[in-house]
Amino acid sequence: MKLLQPVPTGFMIDLDGTMVDTLGDFVAVLSQVLDDLSLPRVSRDFVEHTIGQGSEHLIRSVLREVGGQQDQYDKAWALYQQHYEVLNGAHADVFPGVEEGLRRLRALGLPMACLTNKPAAFARDLLQRKGLSGFFDQVFGGDDFERKKPDPLPLLKTCEALGTSPATTWMIGDSSNDAKAAHAAGCPVALVSYGYNHGQPIRDVPAALYLDRLDQLFPD
Numbered sequence: 001m002k003l004l005q006p007v008p009t010g011f012m013i014d015l016d017g018t019m020v021d022t023l024g025d026f027v028a029v030l031s032q033v034l035d036d037l038s039l040p041r042v043s044r045d046f047v048e049h050t051i052g053q054g055s056e057h058l059i060r061s062v063l064r065e066v067g068g069q070q071d072q073y074d075k076a077w078a079l080y081q082q083h084y085e086v087l088n089g090a091h092a093d094v095f096p097g098v099e100e101g102l103r104r105l106r107a108l109g110l111p112m113a114c115l116t117n118k119p120a121a122f123a124r125d126l127l128q129r130k131g132l133s134g135f136f137d138q139v140f141g142g143d144d145f146e147r148k149k150p151d152p153l154p155l156l157k158t159c160e161a162l163g164t165s166p167a168t169t170w171m172i173g174d175s176s177n178d179a180k181a182a183h184a185a186g187c188p189v190a191l192v193s194y195g196y197n198h199g200q201p202i203r204d205v206p207a208a209l210y211l212d213r214l215d216q217l218f219p220d
Contacts, residue, residue, distance in 0.1 A: 004209070004217070006188060010164035011105055012155060013136075014173035015116035015123055016051060017195030019098045019214070020130055023048055024091030025084070030062055032087075033079045039066045049199040052175050053149075054117040054142045055080060081119075088122055089129040095194060097213030102135040104218045111162040117142035117149055117177070138162060150177040152185035159187070172214070176205045190217065 016022045023044070031041050042065050050061045059076050063069070068076070105112060113136055116123050120141025127133040138161050142148045145157055159166045171182035174195020182189035183206070190209040191202050203210055211217065 004170065004188075004190075006168050008108075008110060008170045008188075009168040010111040010113075010159070010162045010170070012113050012115040012158050012162075012169060012171045012187070013102075014171075014175075014178050014195075015114055015118055015126065017174035017197075018095075018172060018178075018192055019102075019114075019132060020089075020092050020094055020126060022089075022092040022126070023051070023196065025087055025089065026051055026058070028087050028091050029080060029083045030058075032083045033059075033076055034062070034066060036079050037068065037072060037076060039063075039068050042066060045199075048196055051196055052117065052177050052198065055084075055119055084122055085125075089126050092126065092130070094130050094132065095192075095214070097215040099132070101214030101217055102132065104215060106135050108218075111137045111164060113138040113140060113158050113162055115140050115149075115154055115158050115171075120144050150180035150184070152181050155181050155185040155187055159185075172211075172217075174202070176200070179205045179207055 026047050027044050034041050042062055046065060050058055059080055063072060118141050120143055123141045124139050140158055145154045147153045155171060159169045166186045169187050171178055171187045171189045174192045175197040179189050188208045190211055191205060191207040192211045193202050
């Protein structure tokens with residue numbers, strides 16, 4: 001484990017943009033929701049720059065973007081859940097290097113959690129559909145805690161569940177949300193270069209390590 005200092009005692013890994021490219025899922029689901037509401041669709045770029053802070057934030061942002069009313073939120077949220085349950089994973093692919101990286105992390109024998117702002121049921125279903133669920137001791141979604149990333153609470157609670165110290169539990173993510181949460185929780189953070197960082201260069205976000213592939217954490 002020479003690459004990582006401090007030496008890890010556990011790992012928390014984000015899902016969307018870190019392990020699985022889910023942008024296509026979001027675009028497809030939101031397109032159906034907006035069609036159902038007789039509202040114009042949003043661009044793929046808008047979705048890419050908006051995801052990452054939880055589904056509630058995404059839906060409210062989309063309604064503002066298309067000139068919808070915030071009193072349409074409840075109906076939009078219900079439609080979103082309905083369509084996402086059906087389409088979850090249909091337009092998504094595991095990023096290169098993720099399965100190899102997870103196998104290497106799992107071989108270390110350290111506790112691992114998937115920690116995402118995605119609703120927990122959707123996260124667990126997606127991991128199962130993509131063959132990744134067996135790598136994790138815990139899976140926590142954005143509705144498992146009172147607050148979401150970038151608040152540090154989900155990371156601190158996940159460390160409790162893993163039985164590890166935040167100071168040696170690495171957060172691996174793709175955005176400033178992950179980094180801000182990790183810094184506030186006192187966790188070291190590694191960021192992947194290929195995810196969704198609200199349209200901003202990932203290397204502008206302070207982190208201990210930047211990765212082009214997850215399996216670069218522990219290369220052969």
